[in-house]
Amino acid sequence: MQTRVKICGITRVQDGLFASEVGADAIGLVFYPKSPRFVTSDQADTILRNLPPFITNVGLFVNPTSEDVLDIMGHVRLDLLQFHGEESPEFCEQFGLPYLKAVRVKPGIDLVQYALAYSNAKGLLLDAFVEGTHGGTGKSFDWSLIPDQLSLPVVLSGGLNAANVMAAIQHVRPWAVDVSSGVEASKGIKDAAQMAAFMKGVRDADV
Numbered sequence: 095m096q097t098r099v100k101i102c103g104i105t106r107v108q109d110g111l112f113a114s115e116v117g118a119d120a121i122g123l124v125f126y127p128k129s130p131r132f133v134t135s136d137q138a139d140t141i142l143r144n145l146p147p148f149i150t151n152v153g154l155f156v157n158p159t160s161e162d163v164l165d166i167m168g169h170v171r172l173d174l175l176q177f178h179g180e181e182s183p184e185f186c187e188q189f190g191l192p193y194l195k196a197v198r199v200k201p202g203i204d205l206v207q208y209a210l211a212y213s214n215a216k217g218l219l220l221d222a223f224v225e226g227t228h229g230g231t232g233k234s235f236d237w238s239l240i241p242d243q244l245s246l247p248v249v250l251s252g253g254l255n256a257a258n259v260m261a262a263i264q265h266v267r268p269w270a271v272d273v274s275s276g277v278e279a280s281k282g283i284k285d286a287a288q289m290a291a292f293m294k295g296v297r298d299a300d301v
């Protein structure tokens with residue numbers, strides 16, 4: 095099986111294009127204003143208009159209002175939503191788009207119950223728990239906390255990079271992996287060589 099790849103926190107057309115060229119299946123656009131990778135709807139629209147076909151785009155939010163999401167959706171044609179806060183299943187489902195629910199994993203969290211609660215999600219994005227932040231931390235977590243079987247596809251995230259992504263895939267066998275910090279020259283600025291190396295690590299894990 096080929097592990098899918100999302101490269102998140104794209105803020106520049108050139109980074110979205112290169113992510114497409116190296117084989118990423120999806121790019122993430124962060125609409126959370128407190129993030130150093132935040133993009134406006136106009137910036138997001140420009141990035142998406144320059145992407146080649148067949149690249150899924152994911153709009154990322156943290157505890158938005160319904161109006162926040164609808165406003166972005168009115169300006170940007172999003173394929174998938176990703177919620178990183180304390181959004182309820184009902185909140186996530188109201189927009190008529192498929193969505194990923196992000197979960198920050200720490201000992202004691204019941205991922206089986208989480209997957210059952212968000213049963214209409216397209217997947218669970220499992221990320222590191224870092225107090226006071228919601229994501230994009232560059233920190234990994236103990237992958238052994240992930241149950242062998244969950245009722246939703248797993249998108250493994252949190253501190254992945256070219257050096258650890260092969261081990262992560264071989265350990266977890268996720269549907270997909272997601273990366274932001276691990277392919278950056280600085281926050282929000284992706285590094286082409288790191289993106290290419292990350293993709294090579296994913297392909298090496300899949301053989």
Ligand SMILES: O=C(O)c1ccccc1NCC(=O)[C@H](O)[C@H](O)COP(=O)(O)O
Nearest residue numbers: 102129228229230231232252253274275
């Ligand atoms: O990327 C951010 O700045 C961010 C801020 C707040 C919530 C979520 C955020 N990113 C969401 C992602 O899907 C990241 O790719 C994920 O958290 C992994 O990030 P990293 O550990 O830096 O690879």
